[in-house]
Amino acid sequence: xxxxxxxxxxxxxxxxxxxxxxxxxxxxxxxxxxxxxxxxxxxxxxxxxxxxxxxxxxxxxxxxxxxxxxxxxxxxxxxxxxxxxxxxxxxxxxxxxxxxxxxxxxxxxxxxxxxxxxxxxxxxxxxxxxxxxxxxxxxxxxxxxxxxxxxxxxxxxxxxxxxxxxxxxxxxxxxxxxxxxxxxxxxxxxxxxxxxxxxxxxxxxxxxxxxxxxxxxxxxxxxxxxxxxxxxxxxxxxxxxxxxxxxxxxxxxxxxxxxxxxxxxxxxxxxxxxxxxxxxxxxxxxxxxxxxxxxxxxxxxxxxxxxxxxxxxxxxxxxx
Ligand SMILES: NC(=O)c1ccc[n+]([C@@H]2O[C@H](COP(=O)([O-])OP(=O)(O)OC[C@H]3O[C@@H](n4cnc5c(N)ncnc54)[C@H](O)[C@@H]3O)[C@@H](O)[C@H]2O)c1
Ligand SMILES: O=C(O)C[C@H](O)C(=O)O
Numbered sequence: 001x002x003x004x005x006x007x008x009x010x011x012x013x014x015x016x017x018x019x020x021x022x023x024x025x026x027x028x029x030x031x032x033x034x035x036x037x038x039x040x041x042x043x044x045x046x047x048x049x050x051x052x053x054x055x056x057x058x059x060x061x062x063x064x065x066x067x068x069x070x071x072x073x074x075x076x077x078x079x080x081x082x083x084x085x086x087x088x089x090x091x092x093x094x095x096x097x098x099x100x101x102x103x104x105x106x107x108x109x110x111x112x113x114x115x116x117x118x119x120x121x122x123x124x125x126x127x128x129x130x131x132x133x134x135x136x137x138x139x140x141x142x143x144x145x146x147x148x149x150x151x152x153x154x155x156x157x158x159x160x161x162x163x164x165x166x167x168x169x170x171x172x173x174x175x176x177x178x179x180x181x182x183x184x185x186x187x188x189x190x191x192x193x194x195x196x197x198x199x200x201x202x203x204x205x206x207x208x209x210x211x212x213x214x215x216x217x218x219x220x221x222x223x224x225x226x227x228x229x230x231x232x233x234x235x236x237x238x239x240x241x242x243x244x245x246x247x248x249x250x251x252x253x254x255x256x257x258x259x260x261x262x263x264x265x266x267x268x269x270x271x272x273x274x275x276x277x278x279x280x281x282x283x284x285x286x287x288x289x290x291x292x293x294x295x296x297x298x299x300x301x302x303x304x305x306x307x308x309x310x311x312x313x314x315x316x317x318x319x320x
Contacts, residue, residue: 003058004028004247007069007111009103010078011040011062013229014119017236018076019047019060025240027247029059031068034079040064066106072114074243077130079103080120082230085223089121089177090308096120097129097312104133115246115281116141117239118257123176125308127257128270132319138259139281145176146255146272147238148231152218153182156211160203161189171255171288172215173272174301180272181297182212186288242277249279258282266302269309 006022008015011034019030030047032040041062048060061068069075080096083089100120107116107130116136118127127143134141149172158165170187174180184194198205214221222231245252258275260266263285276284290298313320 004073005031005071006243007031007033007072007075007114008078009033009069009075009106010080010120011036011043012078013082013232014078014236014239015040015076016043016047017232018078018239019043020050021236021240022243023047023051023056023058023060024054025244026056026058027240027244028073029061031061031063031072033063033066033069035064037064038062066110069106070110072111074246075107075111075114075116076239076243077103077107077116077118077120080126083121083223084229085227087223089123089219092121093125093308093311094315096122096126097315100126100130101133101316104130104135108134108136112136114140115243117242118143119235119239121176122308124257124270124272124305125312128259128309129312129316129319131259131270137281139283141259142242142275142277142282143176143257143270143272144235144239144242145180145257146172146274147241148235149176149180149182149215149218149272150255151234151238153187153211153215156214157187157189157194160207160211161197163189171274173255173274173294174298175271175305176219176257177301177304178216178220179297179301179304180216181294181301182215183288183290183294184208184212185291185294245277246279246281251276251278251283253286256282258285260285263287264298264302269302269305271302271305 011032034040044060044062080099131141153170154168167190257270274286
């Protein structure tokens, strides 16, 4: 069987890490695409030379032309700019919207059958715009944020309870901004919900509230430390989980930005919700019952995404 083809649109910090992970996991042959000349070629050559010591087989190629992504099975989009300290993700909207237009057109022309994972910020508005510009079926275009935000929540919870991250499950829903919704009721240690663990005296409500707050601000915490850009190891790892679920038809149930058509009372918007990813792309949107407070927080988050989508329509009239 021929190897799968993975196109990485954007070869910066996340793009390079995605290529490394995809090669190490032998998910397929990899094309790194970027507008910067030499960068994707240099990263592809460097990574190809990591094959012999590690023992992975994958063709790695760098490109500045969309021709090279032809026939890709998966496209992961990180093209655009990241934020710096003092900026919000929303400050990236105008610049990255223009980038989404070029990328959407490139994918539509050269890889229309691909499963597309958008990472570029502000995520929920950018994945919506990328889908519009590409015209691909909604179930083949998703955004990565919930897996990352949930991983942050899981990491902090594992530290709090002093247990393996493997035993911590967590859901963060809503948009990928400071209004995101870590859902405490559906987060567990080995199936025991966090509220029960608080009742058992294993933690306190105040400590869990502080973890929820730190999770919401998790991206900004790393931007503040790095100073020159944003997180890339955990974002790349999270997107690879999604790509792998599609390529191997694993049917993972993951929180991702997916197109909603009435679920959770939301229409024609991309927002983070639990979905099943399999060989057909988004195979199911899972509607979980939220308590009143989570519902109100989710609505606030949805309203924030709506505002950004309206701003996109104001900037590019082809989206209106
Ligand atoms: N969704 C998430 O959870 C999440 C997490 C982390 C970062 N991000 C976002 O991902 C994006 C990328 O982050 P990064 O750290 O890799 O940034 P980076 O600056 O390291 O890489 C971005 C790359 O995009 C390239 N680029 C710019 N315009 C392009 C175009 N028109 N076509 C192709 N390539 C183009 C740049 O040359 C650069 O190499 C940012 O917008 C960042 O905010 C999102
Ligand atoms: O915070 C950022 O700007 C990058 C990303 O969205 C993140 O959450 O790490």
